[in-house]
Amino acid sequence: MTAFIPDAPILIDQQPLLRVTAARRLYGSFVAVDDVSLEVWPGEVIGIVGESGSGKSTLLRMLNLEEPSNGGDYRLTLPGRAEQNLFDLDRFEKRALRARHIGIVYQNPHLGLMMHNSSSGNVAERLVVAGERRFAVMRRRATGALAASDFPLDRKDAPPIELSGGMQQRVQLAKAIALEPELLLLDEPTTGLDVSVQALVIDTLKRLQAERAITMIVVSHDLGVIRTLADRVLVMKQGRVVEQGLTDQVLHDPQHPYAQELVHARL
Amino acid sequence: MTRLSTLAGTWEPMSYAFLDASAKREVRRRMLKALAIPGHQVPYASREVPIARGWGTGGLQVTLSLLRPGLRVKVIDQGADDSVNAVNLRRFMMRTAAVEQTTDALEADIIQSRHRIPEETLAEGQILVLQVPDPEPLRPIEPDMSTARQMHGDADYGRMWLMLYEQIVRSGRVTQGAAYPAMVNGRHVMTPSPIPRWDLPKLHMARHITFLSAGREKRLHAVPPFTDVRPLVFDDVPFAVEDHATLTCAKSGLRGTFMNEIPLDDGGTLYETSDTGLAIKVLSTQGGTPQPIGTTWYPVTETQP
DSSP states (O other), X not given: OOOOOOOOOOOOOOOOSEEEEEEEEEETTEEEEEEEEEEEOTTOXXXXXXXXXXXXXXXXXXXXXXXXXXXXXXXXXXTTTTTSOXXXXXXXXXXXXXXXXXXXXXXXXXXXXXXXXXXXXHHHHHHHHTTOOOHHHHXXXXXXXXXXXXXXXXXXXSOGGGSOHHHHHHHHHHHHHTTOOSEEEEXXXXXXXXXXXXXXXXXXXXXXXXXXXXXXXXXXXXHHHHHHHOSEEEEEETTEEEEEEEHHHHHHSOOSHHHHHHHHOOO | OOOHHHHSXXXXXXXXXXXXXXXXXXXXXXXXXXXXXXXXXXXXXXXXXXXXXXXXHHHHHHHHHHOOTTXXXXXXXXXXXXXXXXXXHHHHHHHHHOOEEOOOTTTOSEEEESXXXXXXXXXXXXXXXXXXXXXXXXXXXXXXXXXXXXXXXXXXXXXXXXXXXXXXHHHSSOOXXXXXXXXXXXTEEEOXXXXXXXXXXXXXXXXXXXXEEETTTTEEEEEOTTOXXXXXXXXTXXXXXXXXXXXXXXXXXXXXXXXXXXXXXXXXXXXEESOHHHHHHHHHHHTTOOOOOXXXXXXXXXXXX
């Protein structure tokens, strides 16, 4: 009988997919995001929690390159891009990068969707922006992305305005993953949905994460969502990261007084 | 001592071709700029002319600033030379600028039109002026005009294909009838006025100059001669014009022209050639007075009516 010899532990020598250093965003003299640094490794899910006005959505919009920065360094480990500070790109490059490598789901579907176009058309928008000009391919890939986000395909040509809130979030999700982006940003993806629909959307997100190992950053004030989805958590207050760590660690044993307040706040 | 009256011109009740010199200079400068940047919309100071906005004020201002005595003008509205609007505009040009009128697309120097490009191929030296209600091709997808202008600047036209996608998903085919968007010179997307799809291919590598002018929107754009004009299409869904090629004109027996549909009392339909200039020449030839008929863009055949 041979002794069981476990494999030697594999050292993680991967580069982080995303590295933000000292990001800042000012609105006049008001500091919305103050000196935030963040590293995310491929396949990881990061949760950002904090009260309203703590800068978490602003940070997410900065990561989506739609919000300008007032300083800081933002790198994504993408072919040919690793050496560039993405905050410094011009708007053409920002647009191209956003279309190709970053997907986003907004809390308000009106921000992310054209409500009167068909749902499949909304998903296909990502493809045309990336240069796809074949109708059959657009149709097939839009349908595929909708199927991947558990959207009922018999309604794929219905305009989002006719759909329920949960369905609208699924269309947004399908649109975000249509081009298989490296980074998926979720801004309060389940806020405003009722609890059972919330659970279904979270199921879809978890399944996508398991199947495709998409790197996600989830902003939410709902600790339940964060607990279910995230590997690591950042707690933000007044534009600063006051605590970060593994989800269980932060949610069960918060150190910072504000994080303790947040975790213990229950209705 | 020089008397002021010898320096000033003799008093006239109005300027030649109605517009005063500064108005014409403004329009001409913008026309030159539009020619220099094919398909790009150039804003201009649109003046009052004695017709209502929406009845061809843009086209009229371009035509008036091009007129000189002896030119022959043709004015068409829905393909017809004898509709009220066309007759009015033509009479106005003749009164104010002493130009000659014609209904023959071959001998006209300037053709002002609302919905059609003549079936006979226009030649070098001819100028086609189209009256445009809305010069902005991005209007259906981007209601904010300053954003639309930025999209033109960035050549960010992806969402135009989304509009076509929606039409195919809804109706099984591209339903855009008039104002079908076209890429000019590989750079600017334009909307070619309310001309039908049928007429759009005629602009590609055309020998004549085309001006498209919107008086109310105060913008004009142009297609210079020998310019690439391509309708926006999917790679796998070809561009198709209206299926009028198999219809026969009830009056002249022409086949292969764009047709007007005439509903009959018994529920049936007749078709007549929309380009009356061509139809009249053909009818006149059939009646024993031969008229020269130019080459047409589409193959046109005559059958017995």
